[in-house]
Amino acid sequence: MVRVHSYEKIVDNASVTHIPLKSCASIGSNFENFEPNSIYSAIKLNNTENNAMMEEAWEALLKSYVYYKGLPVGTLAAMDPTAEALNYNQRLSLSNETSQCWWRSRDSKEFPVKNSPPPRLRETLVADFGGSAIGRVAPVDSGFWWIILLRSCTKCTHNHTLSEMPEVQRGMKLILNLFLSDGFDTFPTHLCADGCSMIDRRMGIYGYPIEIQALFYFALRCSREMLKPERDGKELIKRIDKRITALNYHIRNYYWLDFTKLNNIYRYKTEYSHTAVNKFNVIPESIPDWVFDFMPLRGGYLIGNVSPARMDFRWFLVGNCIAILSSLVTPAQATSIMDLIEERWEDLIGEMPLKIVYPALEGHVWRTVTGFDPKNTRWSYHNALIWLLAAACIKTGRPQIAKRAIELMEQRLSKDGWPEYYDGKAGSYVGKQARKYQTWSITGYLVAKL
Known part of the structure; x- marks a missing residue:
């Protein structure tokens, strides 16, 4: 769904999301020559409070990079040499194959890169739709974060090319149609928000946890800024506006x-x-x-x-x-x-x-x-x-x-x-x-x- 040359832009934009704009200029705008170390160098040059701990952190982060067909597509969850890997050797990656899997199941979060045995080495992405997750519970908050990150990239780079791509617009609509559907809060997919409402709660969430409500609101606001009012976009924007107003009042008053x-x-x-x-x-x-x-x-x-x-x-x-x-x-x-x-x-x-x-x-x-x-x-x-x-x-x-x-x-x-x-x-x-x-x-x- 997402062409490879467009994906290279995704990698570069996503990587500089939290870098001050003055640092972005140091990295350069040549997406074809993306180098992970260039981000590290740019931040190192522009960060006046750099210290040994930050140096160590950046080096550890660079070691965790996962590459697919020569491009950095994600990171390992952990690099602990003394512990069993479990699912810590997997992490979200974004590529052409990944995007196609995404539309089929919006609950997926892990796409480990697998190498075929010699003599013919071939890299493939194997999608995990929750089958290896704890309790086989697939989180849905990745959909929220996908939209929020997309908006963050757009604001940082002042470039709307990615968010306006037909494939990306379709992706937002598919996610929003799921979230805005009647009875979404009772769907089996609404079991666990990974890394935010797991602590001290059963994995099958009951009620309306504030983490999900806040993420939902954030994703709706970001979508409202990026959705193009074309075809079914106008109707979706109306539904977003209605839900934002109701959610805003409800949370501020009752929570x-x-x-x-x-x-x-x-x-x-x-x-x-x-x-x-x-x-x-x-x-x-x-x-x-x-x-x-x-x-x-x-x-x-x-x-x-x-x-x-x-x-x-x-x-x-x-x-x-x-x-x-x-x-x-x-x-x-x-x-x-x-x-x-x-x-x-x-x-x-x-x-x-x-x-x-x-x-x-x-x-x-x-x-x-x-x-x-x-x-x-x-x-x-x-x-x-x-x-x-x-x-x-x-x-x-x-x-x-x-x-x-x-x-x-x-x-x-x-x-x-x-x-x-x-x-x-x-x-x-x-x-x-x-x-x-x-x-x-x-x-x-x-x-x-x-």
Whole structure:
């Protein structure tokens, strides 16, 4: 579906997405002569805060590159020489063959490059549509990220050629038609958002987790900017506008929690009417005790999930940061989220930034909800998410928060071998099943630092 010469542009544009525009000029505009090292050199020249840890991170990232027909098409998930590979030797790659597979199944995320045995060496891409995933659960959030990344590339390069290609426009429409279809939230594909709502939850998600809602909103806004109003495009844009308006109102009003809102919920009564204040029949006695101690007078956040009589009052980093970046929350709410992080620094950041969720489920509740899943460990920190925090801090004018968190990370991340995640209430211990030299830990640090 995507021609090879167009794909070369995809690789180059995707690689410079998070590079300052002044660095893009240093790389050059000759897509045919793309060299991974040129990106490293350009950033090294333009980054005044370069240090030994960044040098090490870039070198480790370059070693993880996967090549297909001479072009870099992705990275390995981890380069740990002491651990079993599992699915860590696979990663998303983007090419002509990959794109054709994408349209057939929009849940696919891994396309390992396979080499045929000698004497005839031949590289092929083998699509994995969830068959080797944990619990055979294929995530759908890759579709959201595909659209967001495409918009990011377009904004960075000021080049609309890629996003306006018929194949790419068709790809967006296929993804959006799936997401905007009636009953999408109950589809089997809506089981797990990879790397964002797995922690402390069963893989079969129930209700409407904030991570998915925020990503959905972000992808809709990005699509709205790129879709061409041709043929069925006009009708799709109308559906997007309608959903954006409804989602915006719903999240800002029903997912938001601060001291005032908590005090109101504490006094809720059971009601039966169209004008009911307690719309979701939340019984005050169901509010966990920890919420009252956790909620400061200054600050607030979007709670984890909202469903009738069952609200997940926990803090989830991904949903809150993406809500800031996509402007799903108001400027005042974005400021309150940053206030909360500062007020509850020890709880949310700890010794090794940063918590994906607070507080963690423990004991019998953790065992029954997650099914004893050892890759779903309570009190786990995922280092790759530092870039999301840094981006949210920059947007809200609070870069000092990100700087403080990054400085904490720099004390140990490299010395510990760039582990996948940390365990413990303060993030003191390298995770039990954490792989070393994890690509997302490395790139998360680099993007945050830049």
